[in-house]
Amino acid sequence: MSKILVFGHQNPDTDAIGAAIAFAHLQNTLRDEEVEAVALGTPSEETQYALDHFGLTAPRVISNVKDDTENVMLVDHNEFQQSAADIAEANILAVVDHHRIANFETANPLYYRAEPVGCTSTIVLKLYKEAQVEIPKAVAGMMLSAIISDTLLFKSPTCTPEDVAAAKELAAICETDYEAYGLEMLKAGTNLSDKSASVLLDLDAKSFPMGDKNIRIGQVNTVDLKEVFDRQKELEAAMEVENEKNGYDLFVLIVTNILDSDSELLVIGEPKDKVEAAFNTKLENNRALLKGVVSRKKQVVPQLTEAFA
Amino acid sequence: MSKILVFGHQNPDTDAIGAAIAFAHLQNTLRDEEVEAVALGTPSEETQYALDHFGLTAPRVISNVKDDTENVMLVDHNEFQQSAADIAEANILAVVDHHRIANFETANPLYYRAEPVGCTSTIVLKLYKEAQVEIPKAVAGMMLSAIISDTLLFKSPTCTPEDVAAAKELAAICETDYEAYGLEMLKAGTNLSDKSASVLLDLDAKSFPMGDKNIRIGQVNTVDLKEVFDRQKELEAAMEVENEKNGYDLFVLIVTNILDSDSELLVIGEPKDKVEAAFNTKLENNRALLKGVVSRKKQVVPQLTEAFA
Numbered sequence: 001m002s003k004i005l006v007f008g009h010q011n012p013d014t015d016a017i018g019a020a021i022a023f024a025h026l027q028n029t030l031r032d033e034e035v036e037a038v039a040l041g042t043p044s045e046e047t048q049y050a051l052d053h054f055g056l057t058a059p060r061v062i063s064n065v066k067d068d069t070e071n072v073m074l075v076d077h078n079e080f081q082q083s084a085a086d087i088a089e090a091n092i093l094a095v096v097d098h099h100r101i102a103n104f105e106t107a108n109p110l111y112y113r114a115e116p117v118g119c120t121s122t123i124v125l126k127l128y129k130e131a132q133v134e135i136p137k138a139v140a141g142m143m144l145s146a147i148i149s150d151t152l153l154f155k156s157p158t159c160t161p162e163d164v165a166a167a168k169e170l171a172a173i174c175e176t177d178y179e180a181y182g183l184e185m186l187k188a189g190t191n192l193s194d195k196s197a198s199v200l201l202d203l204d205a206k207s208f209p210m211g212d213k214n215i216r217i218g219q220v221n222t223v224d225l226k227e228v229f230d231r232q233k234e235l236e237a238a239m240e241v242e243n244e245k246n247g248y249d250l251f252v253l254i255v256t257n258i259l260d261s262d263s264e265l266l267v268i269g270e271p272k273d274k275v276e277a278a279f280n281t282k283l284e285n286n287r288a289l290l291k292g293v294v295s296r297k298k299q300v301v302p303q304l305t306e307a308f309a
Numbered sequence: 310m311s312k313i314l315v316f317g318h319q320n321p322d323t324d325a326i327g328a329a330i331a332f333a334h335l336q337n338t339l340r341d342e343e344v345e346a347v348a349l350g351t352p353s354e355e356t357q358y359a360l361d362h363f364g365l366t367a368p369r370v371i372s373n374v375k376d377d378t379e380n381v382m383l384v385d386h387n388e389f390q391q392s393a394a395d396i397a398e399a400n401i402l403a404v405v406d407h408h409r410i411a412n413f414e415t416a417n418p419l420y421y422r423a424e425p426v427g428c429t430s431t432i433v434l435k436l437y438k439e440a441q442v443e444i445p446k447a448v449a450g451m452m453l454s455a456i457i458s459d460t461l462l463f464k465s466p467t468c469t470p471e472d473v474a475a476a477k478e479l480a481a482i483c484e485t486d487y488e489a490y491g492l493e494m495l496k497a498g499t500n501l502s503d504k505s506a507s508v509l510l511d512l513d514a515k516s517f518p519m520g521d522k523n524i525r526i527g528q529v530n531t532v533d534l535k536e537v538f539d540r541q542k543e544l545e546a547a548m549e550v551e552n553e554k555n556g557y558d559l560f561v562l563i564v565t566n567i568l569d570s571d572s573e574l575l576v577i578g579e580p581k582d583k584v585e586a587a588f589n590t591k592l593e594n595n596r597a598l599l600k601g602v603v604s605r606k607k608q609v610v611p612q613l614t615e616a617f618a
Binding site for chain 2: 098099100101102103104105106107108109110111112113114115116130297298301302305306
């Protein structure tokens with residue numbers, strides 16, 4: 001078999017990069033074929049902070065599979081619209097993920113490992129243990145960073161006891177004070193002021209088909225909601241451009257205060273009433289504050305999916 | 310959470326029934342909720358032979374989920390068209406499977422465990438070990454029967470070293486001579502003479518969307534191909550009725566000689582040229598002998614899927 005690429009979703013977050021590095025290292029240890037961690041985009045500032053901290057370089061960026069190989073393994077995603085452009089033609093050997101399954105299809109049986117935990121890297125840790133492979137310090141550091149990122153330092157409702165236990169185990173391996181390190185890493189990702197509106201919208205955005213609509217859901221972390229909404233007009237204009245350019249019916253931007261664990265939505269496009277129904281709220285000036293909401297996966301996507309069903 | 314149903318695919322084979330019994334027992338041990346193994350059809354003669362041998366009764370037959378609960382776990386399948394009629398409305402908590410993934414979608418993250426091995430019960434054995442739960446003798450017997458059935462006593466190309474090792478481990482638990490028992494069990498499933506053509510077509514049949522066509526693929530095991538093809542006209546007439554009644558474009562019946570490990574196809578419907586392309590053969594009198602072909606999953610479905618792509 002030819003070379004195998006391992007990668008997370010487009011607009012990679014720290015789990016998409018960290019789990020790819022970790023799962024590729026595991027597979028490289030277990031297999032004869034060359035296994036390379038790559039990424040469908042450059043690291044965010046948060047991820048770059050983690051890579052720098054643990055002395056790793058960012059994975060090579062690819063946009064399609066066929067220039068390298070036909071064999072791939074996916075981490076932290078499965079929906080084709082979040083994956084490589086030519087994923088439908090690739091030979092998917094394995095998936096390790098913690099999301100819903102949708103718009104995913106293979107011609108052949110494969111290895112698929114999904115669990116409803118807070119972070120893919122929590123599952124990858126299990127796979128290391130099952131295979132009895134030692135985790136290098138730097139790899140453990142990226143896996144720890146991924147768990148901190150996905151669970152907002154264990155504050156997200158997606159966080160399970162397994163994620164907390166995994167983070168502590170990984171912190172011991174990489175000899176890191178996870179609370180102090182974690183807060184610094186999360187803060188490194190909230191530096192939004194020097195980013196254009198279109199960059200900010202694309203930092204951590206995913207597309208979801210819902211009913212016959214195409215929904216774009218972006219998320220940004222901040223320590224100050226006001227700082228972001230001071231740029232509301234600029235953001236709205238950029239969202240309209242994105243909707244027009246990419247055929248999104250609706251763009252939902254989740255602005256999350258990582259200190260308070262609340263989010264405020266900014267919504268552009270139609271049908272807005274589905275958003276209001278999903279969260280039992282009224283949009284005012286295209287905005288709605290959602291107390292206690294920090295997780296797109298658990299507190300936004302299922303609610304919207306149901307509203308569109 | 311309310312009661313949880315565990316079931317395999319429609320037209321259940323021995324793995325669909327055996328893995329459901331085994332996974333339900335494991336989940337019952339691990340969870341507070343009541344977990345019940347049910348089935349989307351009555352057992353085949355092969356499966357009934359295994360149930361009788363190990364002193365178990367057949368799982369209750371259901372056709373939809375909502376009469377009992379909304380929570381389900383699927384074994385040995387994932388494609389919705391092979392599942393309960395109202396599967397799209399159910400809350401799918403877990404899937405344990407060894408097939409391709411297609412026409413499957415959830416609103417929420419779930420537990421999904423698929424591996425490219427020969428039998429779901431081989432994976433379920435791993436889950437028992439990971440959870441350190443003891444397997445009752447009769448349950449081990451059904452899991453052993455499932456592996457023998459799916460791998461045709463290790464002769465199918467879908468059989469992996471893991472399946473063989475699992476079968477030996479299970480045989481030790483249920484204190485069974487797996488070779489002697491296995492051949493008797495497989496032969497119990499080849500008694501076709503007293504079945505009408507329509508019953509025979511439906512014994513082990515699944516539907517697959519391919520391209521814009523709807524393909525039905527049935528399989529019967531025999532120790533004498535001639536005995537089955539003596540009824541060719543009767544079978545063809547019944548296949549035409551099934552196509553008409555259910556909107557199948559093409560019905561492919563795989564008649565497998567479990568002693569020689571060869572299969573002969575009988576094909577009714579269109580486009581037949583895709584079948585010829587898939588297997589690089591010519592249909593004569595709607596038939597083609599495929600030497601060494603015994604596995605629908607590995608030697609028929611992928612080839613047809615590619616021909617229709």
